[in-house]
Amino acid sequence: MTSTGDYVTTSDDEESFEDEKIIGGSFRNGEFQGRLFKWTNYLHGWQERYLILRHGFLNYYKNELDITLGCRGALSVRQAIIQPHEFDDCRFDIRVSDSVWYVRACNREDRERWMQALEDHKNICKSESGYGSETSLRRHPSLGSLVSSSSAGVASTGSFRRDRSLKIKLSELETYRELLSQQVATLQTYFDACANAVTTGFEPYQKEYENGTDLDFEDSLDKNHVTPSLDDETIKTSPSKSRIDRLSLVDHAAMSVDFKGEAITFKATTDGVIHNLTFCIELMQKREDTWRKKYEKELERRKKFQDLYTNTIKEKIPALGSPDAEEGPYSTLKEDEFFDALDQSLDRIDRETDDLQRASKLFSSSSKTAVDHRSITKKSKNSTASDPTKTNSTTINEATFAATSNGENISVKGKHRLANDVERVVQEHLTYVREEMCDGWDLIHEEGEMKVYRREVEENGIVVDPLKIFHAIQGVTGHEICHYFWEYQHRMEWETTLDSTKIIEALDQDTVIFFQMHKRVWPTAQRDSCFWSHIRCISNSEEDQPTWLVVNYTTPHPLAPIKPPQVRLIANVAMICETIINEPPLNPKDIKRENIQCKLAYVAFVNPGGWVPSAAVRNVAKREYPRFLRRFTSYVIEQTRDKPILF
Known part of the structure; x- marks a missing residue:
């Protein structure tokens, strides 16, 4: 290698550096900086470097003049672990993840100052906004920070840590863009220098050539690389042009180490750009998936509301419709619309009845x-x-x-004119109620002890489905149930569909003829009914409790003619009740309501008449019969609660 005597490398600046070598780390311009020895590689060992601690990073340069050219490496102090060496009083290690810097101070005091400054700066960084702030990224582009940032970016792309926002990554990309511009300019300067060295000689680069003997970049020098040496005699014996060319090549070779370092830094920068772009793409994809799911949910919710709105518009069931919508052969309402209107009217009647009952309880003793x-x-x-x-x-x-x-x-005394009809209908019901639920009977409702069966039958297009209801009521007798079902003065209290009821003829003490006017339930026509009602006690033995029954059967009567537009309701109804005493005491007077139970069977053959659609009749029957029986039995239980038991 050319001796240093052939190159004049001293200057006033370098002489000032020589004077300051004894000075350790200190604060200058608000930043802790100074010279330390850094371990480069096993070839070059410890090399003196200039370190500056600022903005959360520890940067190192070859010397103070290279500060304007960019640092050779940097570490994030916020995540750094500072460890003093166990045996060397001047050495301490700085570790950030897998990257470790081994540094030595001139003396123990200088090491303590550096370690204290690093710890203080580390605490300040933790108390501030933290790692990844825009300021720290933009002010400290370096190879170490790029590698550190890239590895952190890779980890965060998998987990999408919350502290990694898209704004921060875009700021990092802006930093990488500026750094790439600087590195491209540096590489371009190197290429220009190479071209100049070939054409104009090596004199303008004599300083860089002399400084090239101080190599420091880790892994930057090939082990097998051998720099050709030139002695004075060879140079003197060679031609002048050949000597200049060879020295230029030597100068170029000396600068190759810096070129490799810049290339590595450039590669790290591009890797950081790629990693950040990958992170941004994945983050945007994740956000896109999230917004897509929200959009799909919003579409589904909107579709449900639109369907609900459409159905609501289609329903449009007014409380009072036009005459064309009323019951009749030319009604404009479809079957489902007819039932909806009927159901709405029945609900209104129930609400009015509940309000009336609440008011009557307040004035029951008027x-x-x-x-x-x-x-x-x-x-x-x-x-x-x-x-x-x-x-x-x-x-x-x-x-x-x-x-x-x-x-x-x-x-009348003795047998009345309808006695034979009454006896025939009673016996038919007694036989009918004992029949098994064979084929054709469908269980349409079940609620506790109550079971409702129906068999679908139509006569001349009119629904006349027979129904059977079986129920068990605790705390009342069969006599009490039939008593409240037969007595007319109680009927208006539990039958909510009646406008009026009256007895138009009493045939005997157990048989009377009723005429009832039912409430108008739009869109159906108003209905009335005229029927005889018979109550009877059937006792099989003196030991068993008697069976009570009430039969209501439609009959014509001159005092109840059919007056249009009313429609006559045809009914054949029977309520048969049997009393059961559970664990009867020895003394019959000790029987309490807790020991008695009534088994009830309700049979109904009802022809509503008119022009009500079949589906509407069946749906209303399925809904109203269980409600009627619940309401009636609750009424009987309430009326007999504090009264003596009526067997």
């Missing part, structure tokens, strides 16, 4: 009720005294006289 009760009792006493042959129950007589104003209704 004076009007007391006056009516005294008036009925007085009439009952007068009627009994005037006709001693009338041994009927006071309830029937009260009802008969209360409902009769023209004296046409009479109570």
Whole structure:
């Protein structure tokens, strides 16, 4: 190699550096900086480098003049681990992940100053915004920071850590862009220098050539690389042009180490760009998937609301419709629309009934009720005294006289004109209720002890489905159930579909003829009914509890003619009740309501008449029959709660 005597390398700046070599780390311009020895590689060993601690990074340069050209390496102090050497008082190690810097100070005091400055700077960085801030990235582009940033970016792309936002990554890309511009300019300067060295000689690069003997970049020098040496005699004996060319090549070779370092730094920068772009792409893809899922959910929710809105518009069931929508052969309503309108009207009636019942409970002991009760009792006493042959129950007589104003209704003694029909219908029901639920009967409703069966039958296009309901009621007897079902003065309290009811004829003490006007349920026509009602007690033995039944059967009557537009309802209904005593005590007087149970069977053959669609009739029957029985049995339980048991 050419001796240093052939090159003049000293200058005023370098002489000042020689004077400052004894100075350790200190604060200059608000930044801790100074000279330390850094281990480069096993070929060059410890080399003196200039280190600056600022903005969360420890940067090192070859000397103070190279600060403007960019650092040769940097480490993030925030994540650094500073460890003093166990045996060497001047050495300490700086570790960041897999990267380790081995440095030595001039003396122990200088090492302590550096370690303390690093720890203080580390704490300041942790207390501030933290790693990855825009300021620190833009002010410290270097090979070490690029490698550190790239590895962190790779880890974060897999886990998408929350502290890695797209804005930060874009800032890093901006930093990489500036760094690439600087590195490209540096490489271009090197290429220009190479071209100049060939054409104009090596004199302008004599300084760089002399400094090239101080190599320091780790892994930058090939082990097998041998620099050709030139002695003075060879140079003197060679021609002048040949000597210049050879020295230029030597100068070029000396600068090749810096070129390799710049190439490695350039590669690290491009790797960082690629990693950050990958992260940004994956982050945007993840955000795109998230927004796509939200968009799909919003579309699904919007579709549901649109369907609901469309169905609501299509329904449009008014409380009062046009005459064309009413029941009849030319009704404009479809079957489902007819049922919806009917269902809405029934709900309105139920709400009105509930409000009325709540109001009646508040005024149950009103004076009007007391006056009516005294008036009925007085009439009952007068009627009994005037006709001693009338041994009927006071309830029937009260009802008969209360409902009769023209004296046409009479109570007969012995067999009345409808006795044969009554007996025939009663026996049919007793036989019918005992039949097994064979083929054709469908269980359409089940609720606790209640079971509702139906068999679909149509006559002349009109639904006349027979129904059977079986139920068990705790705490009441069969007599009590039938009593409240037969007595007319209680009927308006539990039957919510009636406008009025009255007895138009009393056939005997157990049989009367009722005429009832039912509430108008739009869009159906208003209906009325005229039927005889018979109550009977059937006792099989003195030991067993008797069976009670009530039968209602439609019959014509001159006092109840059919008046259009009303439609006559045809019904054949029977309620058969049997009392069961569970664990009867020895003394019958000790029986309590907790020990009694009523097994109820309700049979109904109803022809609604008119032009009601079949589907609407069946749907209303499926809904209303269980509700009717629940309401009626609850009423009986409430009425008999504090009264003596009626067997």
